[in-house]
Amino acid sequence: MRNKVSGLSRRHFLKMMGLGVGIAAAPILTKATQSRPHIIVVGGGFGGATAAKYLRHWSKDVDVTLIEANASYQSPILSNLILNGQRSLEQLNFSYDKLAKNYGVKIIQAKVKSIHSGKKQVELEEGKKLSYDRLILSPGIQFMDIKGLDQKKNLHAWMPNSEILQLKQQIASIKKEGVFLISIPKKPYRCPPGPYERACVVADYFKRKKVGGKVIVLDANAKVTVNADNFMRAFYETYKDIVEYVPQSLVEEVDSDKGVVITEVENYHADVLNIIPPHQASALIHDNGLANDKTERWAAVDPLSYESTQTPYIHIIGDSQGTGQPKAGHIANAEAKICADAVLRLLSGYSPYDFPRTNSACYTPITKNTATWITSTYAYDVSSKKMKLIKGSNGTSKAPTEENYHRMYDWANSLFGDTFS
Ligand SMILES: Cc1cc2nc3c(=O)[nH]c(=O)nc-3n(C[C@H](O)[C@H](O)[C@H](O)COP(=O)(O)OP(=O)(O)OC[C@H]3O[C@@H](n4cnc5c(N)ncnc54)[C@H](O)[C@@H]3O)c2cc1C
Structure with missing residues (x-):
């Protein structure tokens, strides 16, 4: 028509x-x-x-x-x-x-x-x-099932509800030298940078509270799916003594009572398991x-x-x-x-x-006062009848900065305002 x-x-x-x-x-x-x-x-x-x-x-x-x-x-x-x-x-x-x-x-x-x-x-x-x-x-x-996973014990805190408060309590109760483990499902999943961002926030908390513990990141993907330079720098430089990043680690089974995650290669034990199942x-x-x-x-x-x-x-x-x-x-x-x-x-x-166009953006805190951002724009492609990424439209900030950290709140407040008021 x-x-x-x-x-x-x-x-x-x-x-x-x-x-x-x-x-x-x-x-x-x-x-x-x-x-x-x-x-x-x-x-x-x-x-x-x-x-x-x-x-x-x-x-x-x-x-x-x-x-x-x-x-x-x-x-x-x-x-x-x-x-x-x-x-x-x-x-x-x-x-x-x-x-x-x-x-x-x-x-x-x-x-x-x-x-x-x-x-x-x-x-x-x-x-x-x-x-x-x-x-x-x-x-x-x-969420899709993972064998043995009890989602009431091993929270994902990935939905719009108050579960994040329970996860906060679990993290606060981690003792010295304790371990927090987060698992990332294969793409596509909600908020591509979100799990890496969470790993950074928890690592920052460990660093500042001198927990002396570890943040294990089990990624089912072959590599960091988005904003890779900034996250890899965070994992291997900023938090090198805290974060252990393990790509290509699909969670096959969880023993929620014992706090154990089973992958094809290895079993991991942690005090807090933050398992984000495939969606x-x-x-x-x-x-x-x-x-x-x-x-x-x-x-x-x-x-x-x-x-x-x-x-x-x-x-x-x-x-x-x-x-x-x-x-x-x-x-x-x-x-x-x-x-x-x-x-x-x-x-x-x-x-x-x-000829609709859409835009995506995420600001990501890396430390308590710095953040990075990513953005991309999509346009309708008449021949394939699909939304396609516009070449060159996807960008990331070069490094985490304090300015980005403040802009993160401006961006979020503008999105919240446009959606709910
Ligand atoms: C930790 C984290 C950080 C994130 N950061 C960013 C970010 O920086 N930038 C960004 O763009 N995105 C981010 N996201 C992703 C973003 O939150 C989601 O993509 C977004 O919420 C999806 O919106 P939605 O409307 O599809 O679904 P939702 O926000 O999940 O809303 C769905 C609503 O539908 C209701 N509902 C479901 N079924 C029914 C039913 N049968 N009857 C009545 N109501 C129903 C639910 O109660 C819910 O309120 C983040 C996500 C997480 C978890």
Whole structure:
């Protein structure tokens, strides 16, 4: 289908949407009901909260309901800094009040049990059913099994919740000469630099508290997956007496009672095991037959609209989608805006914008007052119909600096503000 709005500037188009004018005599009305379209968004993380906000920011002609299992959101971004006391959980806790107050998003705290795509309905755990014209899912990830792993004892602390506080306590209770072990799954996983960042934060804590212990990093990948120069320098210079980095170390089994990790080559014992299991799209995606990419772990979508290639009227953004873009909050926020824009265009009878770009960024603390950053930009490639990394767009900072450390908070506050207020 040709993009009917290609002659209009994006700003002009969005202005018309915002004014509720609709496009070229095409007001947003569903033919079936001739009522205001209802968009349901499931999951109030970086993807879902942004989509809900921007749908209403750009158009007052649609009703938007955000369904989220929890009362508020605990950001995983910056959460590693809880481990060394530089952030509190309260500082990373975001309510949905501003989305309701400032944009008129209806918030429902509930867990979605199932999706009845034929009837265009979602069913909540309590049994209530809600109808949608378009459904946007941003439910994040779930973990795959590792033999013998008891996730209550060996925490991952990799989800938007308070588990990071328990991990903090476990680390604080490590005695002199104690060992902290973190395992990194094979790519793709949530936040590529995140596990290496956590290793640095814990090593910094060990150094400053004079624990005299070890941080073992078992990486299932052949080498550091991202920002390698900075992390390798941190492991082999800054923390050379503390960090032991072991690439190509896939965790095959865990004995959670004895605190032992088994890999093909060696067994490791540690006082605290921080095992991050391999991920796949959230249970909501799998249970509803939407995990249809070639690995059957993620949801295949059209990157112009994030509409499922499996089931029409359902859009999947954030870490659950399988476009090959990184699994990260900054880019989930960008995907959400592309998706919201596409949904509004589709509801008006137009095609999605045909040249979307997304951007990913992460700041990474290396010591208590220095950080590094990475960034990359993706553009839609017409011939492959995929999002492709723009050559030369991916960069990293040359070295960890104090300036980067301060900018990390500016960057995060701007992302938090754009998502939740
Ligand atoms: C330690 C750490 C550091 C990180 N640092 C960075 C960083 O520097 N930069 C960056 O860009 N990214 C970072 N990330 C990654 C980022 O947090 C995730 O990529 C991002 O949260 C993904 O957003 P999402 O909306 O897909 O999922 P989530 O944020 O996981 O949100 C999913 C939401 O859906 C809800 N939900 C799930 N199922 C249901 C259901 N059935 N019914 C109702 N609600 C449901 C959940 O309760 C949750 O609130 C980091 C992650 C970690 C762990």
